[in-house]
Amino acid sequence: KPTSALQQMGSVAQRAANYIISSLATFVSFRMVINYIRTGVGYVQQLDTALAQLQVVTGQSSSALKEAEDRARSIGDAIGSTTTEVLNSATDWARLGYSMSDSLTLAQKSAELAKTGFMDVATATEQMTSAIQAFYGAKISKGLVSVDDAASHINDELVQIGNNMPITSQGLGDALERSAGSLVAAGNTLEESVALISTANSTIQNPESVGNALKTVSMRLRGTKVSDISNELNEDVSDDFKNAAHDASKLY
Numbered sequence: 001k002p003t004s005a006l007q008q009m010g011s012v013a014q015r016a017a018n019y020i021i022s023s024l025a026t027f028v029s030f031r032m033v034i035n036y037i038r039t040g041v042g043y044v045q046q047l048d049t050a051l052a053q054l055q056v057v058t059g060q061s062s063s064a065l066k067e068a069e070d071r072a073r074s075i076g077d078a079i080g081s082t083t084t085e086v087l088n089s090a091t092d093w094a095r096l097g098y099s100m101s102d103s104l105t106l107a108q109k110s111a112e113l114a115k116t117g118f119m120d121v122a123t124a125t126e127q128m129t130s131a132i133q134a135f136y137g138a139k140i141s142k143g144l145v146s147v148d149d150a151a152s153h154i155n156d157e158l159v160q161i162g163n164n165m166p167i168t169s170q171g172l173g174d175a176l177e178r179s180a181g182s183l184v185a186a187g188n189t190l191e192e193s194v195a196l197i198s199t200a201n202s203t204i205q206n207p208e209s210v211g212n213a214l215k216t217v218s219m220r221l222r223g224t225k226v227s228d229i230s231n232e233l234n235e236d237v238s239d240d241f242k243n244a245a246h247d248a249s250k251l252y
Helices: 002-058 062-079 083-094 100-116 121-135 137-141 147-164 169-185 190-204 207-221 226-233 238-249
Strands: none
Touching: 002 062, 002 083, 062 083, 062 100, 083 100, 083 121, 100 121, 100 147, 100 169, 121 137, 121 147, 121 169, 121 190, 137 147, 147 169, 147 190, 169 190, 169 207, 190 207
16 A cells, blocks of 8 residues: 555654664764773873973882872862873972972962963963062072962962952963062062052053063162173073063053
């Protein structure tokens, strides 16, 4: 019968459609599994590389590295960073001569700054490095302040000002990267330096230019010659100073 034939054809078409859908689902699931495996392998490779770099820098034993990995994982889980990011940050701190324990503490503070300051951990580490070395490096080496207290203070300043003034935490960090050393040499505290940066930035809205300008102003006030700086760095920085002086003129 025609109706029966049509029903049979419909049944065959339905089974074919179901087979195609099932095959596609299987294919998609397979592809997803492959992608998950590739992602996992890539993560393990990155983690192994991070651990290898940390070992080269610190010279620690395998057991000490395992403890560092466990601590880095705990830090990452609590803050929302990956273990690899924390380990890479710790390696950067270790290169500056900090112990494994202090490096992991500083990596934790860097990850916290990254989260609250809306930046990646690598950027937060660079900015924290500049600030802590300039404002607290000597005090830490003399045992006058702990790395935990120093880093916490820097975090509090950057986040508080970044949340309440017309400049972001990352912007403050960018400016401090360029000016912290000169500002400290001129006798400014962290609080005074952050206040100078945030106030100046409210006028020109360019943290990098503010940092360069404050560096130039503070060095000029101390009577530092451009030629002396060029000799010390073994490179001509006259153009850099001209650009920074131009930025400084915008503040007045």
